[in-house]
Amino acid sequence: MSNDPAFTEIELAQRWAISIKTLQRWRSENRGPRYIKLSKVVRYRLADILDYEQAQRQGEPVRDELPPLPSSAPAPEPAPDPEPPQPEPMRYTLKEAFALIAQYGSLQAAEAALGEADDESRG
Numbered sequence: 727m728s729n730d731p732a733f734t735e736i737e738l739a740q741r742w743a744i745s746i747k748t749l750q751r752w753r754s755e756n757r758g759p760r761y762i763k764l765s766k767v768v769r770y771r772l773a774d775i776l777d778y779e780q781a782q783r784q785g786e787p788v789r790d791e792l793p794p795l796p797s798s799a800p801a802p803e804p805a806p807d808p809e810p811p812q813p814e815p816m817r818y819t820l821k822e823a824f825a826l827i828a829q830y831g832s833l834q835a836a837e838a839a840l841g842e843a844d845d846e847s848r849g
């Protein structure tokens with residue numbers, strides 16, 4: 727029989743500033759430090775607590791095996807080319823906007839007509 731010091735749930739929860747419910751949930755999820763359960767009494771050996779704390783500092787799981795390395799699966803397909811950026815909308819002074827609306831009925835109609843006229847002059 728070992729006389730190693732052991733912590734209760736309450737003592738460990740206080741040491742780590744977490745709730746007892748968290749320790750209980752971890753046990754149900756097979757997480758956290760190793761523990762001993764005799765009937766309804768749960769104890770955490772100091773050596774297991776220190777091992778767990780050390781593993782957490784190093785970012786290594788304690789009881790869980792490392793996940794398997796990914797197999798040589800095909801490389802993911804490259805992302806499609808993004809759509810070309812939309813041209814920036816025309817900016818008008820208030821005076822120009824009112825003049826275009828008076829002549830064409832709306833700014834959209836004016837821009838469409840001016841775009842057509844610009845295309846004809848280029849082509």
